[in-house]
Amino acid sequence: MEKSHIVKLYEDGKSTTDISALACISVRQVRNILHQENVTFRPRGSWKRQYTVNEHYFKTWSPNMAYILGFIAADGVISKTLQCISFSQKEPSILEHIRDELQSDQPLHQNERTGVYLLNIHSKTMKEDLMTLHGITPNKSTTITLPYVPAHLLSHFIRGYFDGDGNVTYPKYVVSFVGGSEAFMLGIKAVLEAHGFQPDFVDKGRYFRLYIVGRRNIRLFANWIYKDKTLYLSRKFDEFERETLPLEQLQNKKQRITRAAVADRKNKFLACYATSYDLEDCARSVGVTPNTVKVWTRKDPCFKDKVAELDQEKSI
Template structure:
């Protein structure tokens, strides 16, 4: 009884809303995602209200679409496939695939590109929008042609993307599972499949970047660092871009850079332990003369937040600084 009450509190749709969606032709799995409950719970609601159940697989599609969309490569298809690899789901028991994203407009663009009028639903609790495309052909193409399977997170391999479409695929994956910190001049990808992330590392290296691979338990990260490097990366992924197909907030972050490429440089050896240790030692030496954290930061061209991070994360540096402060 306690478990059932707990589930009821999580629901985002009423019984009547659940029934209405089912009558309109939605599957119990789709309704469950919208209502934040399991498909079994949806069936319980329908039985409780004596709703006549359809036989499994007997529903007819209400919304048309280009079911062969993922058979032919294009700039837009490569982007959507990359986006799906990051933020998509292949249904295990249904003939459908789903996209999830907080920004509704990108799902609207994808829906239009694929030629569907399928409604986009919003989970009111999480704020995430869901676009589900019901198609056996599309599901099979995603699985057999591109190798994207149910429960893909830890096992997916990098699809065989033609080189001319690689930047668009990477942009799609970046919009789903990537981030840009302009202040730190860092682009980061995250994923749960080691083989996929190491393939990504290899591809970025082949494009002239100097990515770094970091293992963090069951997750893996690939970083591109440096002011010039992230400008080059943005030039690459946004070239020949259909204006519809990118997340605006990430595009706008890259556009914080106002200098032209020829005036940009990466700070040499910024990420190496040796270089950071040397910079910390320089800070302490200069501090003995200036006796001001801010003045030392200005002198060295670093942010005060960098100095504070050193104090927080490096006990030896903190102790040395405290001792110098007492002199």
């Protein structure tokens, strides 16, 4: 059998065992010929795959690929020991859409106890691409960092992460994200800030939250992540659709300053005061009045002591 014929059989999906039988040569000889012809080998056992899948899906950027990558960053599980990527959701429809996008015919399974649906995709190549090309690894919850995503696809990635680990609440007008990795959540924060949002970052100890607050703000956020949408979780999209007013009529209520924001202002004031010792200028630099600083001094003993220490250093 000609070498070109052997290569053609392999590229058409025949196994090296089948080809060796057809060519009346050993499997080792078949593999040597394929090596000589610079043929890229399939993962072992791939021709025995029970269900189809586009194993090279995560090699090429697209809006849907960015969405699924964000979804995996939030809710996906990459097995440490198996060549498997798992997706879970209460609604089966989004998993069916993801499965179709991955060109798979893998059936969904439902956990009888929780009612949650599970999609398992078995592919060594896909797992390796997620790990090596995009930095998404097993046991990622506390270690993941924001992967590189082309700028024009960031809204799709954020929508995917939001569908996995985000929430919107009406009529409080709050969008929130949750995650276990500080580096990843700070990366999301930077993306949101670059697109004109001002998210609040809150350290909850074992996890981290981001908040976008305000009726107009969350409408703008929805307009951004759902522009040119294809894949999305209907339940969360429908929640945004509760808004009845057009964008030009929406306004944000003045938000109450949080404890974290006050503490941040105090620290910035102290840093300024340590160099200039000008109470009025430092108060203005952090957006408060001198009278507010006096209230802090009266009600916060720790702050009062730090100001006193700086005053003492000034007099030395």
